[in-house]
Amino acid sequence: MKKVFFVGADVSKEKIDFCFLTSVENVKPKFVTLPNDTETIKAYFHPFIKDDIFIAFEYTNNYHLPLQSALSDLKIKYSALSPAKTSYFLKHLTLQKSDITDAYGLALYCRIFKSDLNPSTYNHEYNLIKSYNSTILLLSKIQTQLKNFKKSQDFVADTELSEIIKSLTVQVQKTQEKLKLIAFEILKSFVPNCEQIIKENKGFGIDLALNLFPQLHFNRAKSEKQFISFLGLSPRIYESGSSVHKSPKINKRGSSAIRRVLFLTALVSSRYNAKFKQRYETLVSKGKNKKVALVAVMCAIVRYLKSLFPLNENYINESLYHTHAG
Template identity: 30%
Template structure:
């Protein structure tokens, strides 16, 4: 049995393999290409391979999906707090990406292995559609702002304004096409349709917001608590105090899934206006 630890960051993946002793660390880009390079590397190992990585926000998910689809590879995704406590138990005095990867490999070897459950293919497809819609909406907003600036001066040639307006129309059509595809996917799967029906029953959430929210929420483990959901979205309060003179107003940490926060923004504004159980914004 091979035991592999992968330290995940936004841009880099550090892989360490242990077979009785810690092997050399190898680095890969945290991209689709990098994921396939890791799979090819691990495929050369003899026998079955168990892999351990931390749940690092949004950066581990695509890697975990790719690894779970490969032959002879089993993946375990653990809570970062568990990895931290395990490192303390091993009396680790230093912290580097290589040491963290080796610690994860040791965790995989010594602790009970709990295989990560990959979300259903339709859920992964919905997530891809939701994120593409978010990217297109962002680009559409930027283009509209540019159009407004171009129209503010008489020196802008008509062709520039016309093509900018055409781009806005193209982006709007693409957003609608992706939403239609997402709704069709939801109708084809009973579990998605059930979740969709429940979430649009909440004041402030309509079809567009429901697609974005379900795209991010349905990939999460079903046993997550409400506090974990809040932290995952980066909506947990962050306190800043120092001594007796510095005490800033608490604000959300934003150390979480930005797509989920974006999807919740407009529904939250609407809910504070039309839901009597929620306090209005000051």
């Protein structure tokens, strides 16, 4: 007979604290601490592969990747949760915060909400693209900081220092462009038609491809409505009684970087892309706010691109459960 386990994992750089709960409420929890190492985690959890086990943990930069990779190799179900979503639950349980209490809270969260948790998957290519995008975004912030710093030093800096700052800014920009080209080659390895999509649609660029296409590719199982909500573009209703009725706004639960790129794409597409220009102008002519019309264009772009990433028979085998231990 299969044993049932609900496991919470508190991940840190050096170690992972696990809390094991069963379906029986009066059974004491079991706590285990393991080094954050893929092979060690695989060796420990290998005896559990025949049991009904589900593990929940929070995204922690990239420290959760060894755990994610190990569980994927063992085909153990797990869910990588957003800390913003679980923090309120954990704070409600206790005022104390430690690795042990967090692991217990996540195990309890897993046991209570297991039916509502969607199993996560690990994919090396997706995480690699994500890492490149994070680095590119970091360099963009550095460029802005250098630009602002140069302005603040104009009254005191000499020619030599100004040239050094200027040279550094150019070098950062060149490095950013180089990273984009490398990341785009990686993207083309699993989305071969990404270059064609960009060429055939005015307003679409490499930034949109790098940020949005990996999400479209690895989330093909989601419907259009689910994916738009996943990106944080679905309306958030705020009402209370008969007196509080705020205007609907997008929920902003997804990646702000993707929404930023989508907004800029919508801004250009609403002027130069016939597919979306008419929709924008129609909404504005009906009295819609220009920002509201742009959000509608953002959603239209997502729906259009979603149609180019259909769910096929090989999706589960080739993409969703593709794992890589590297």
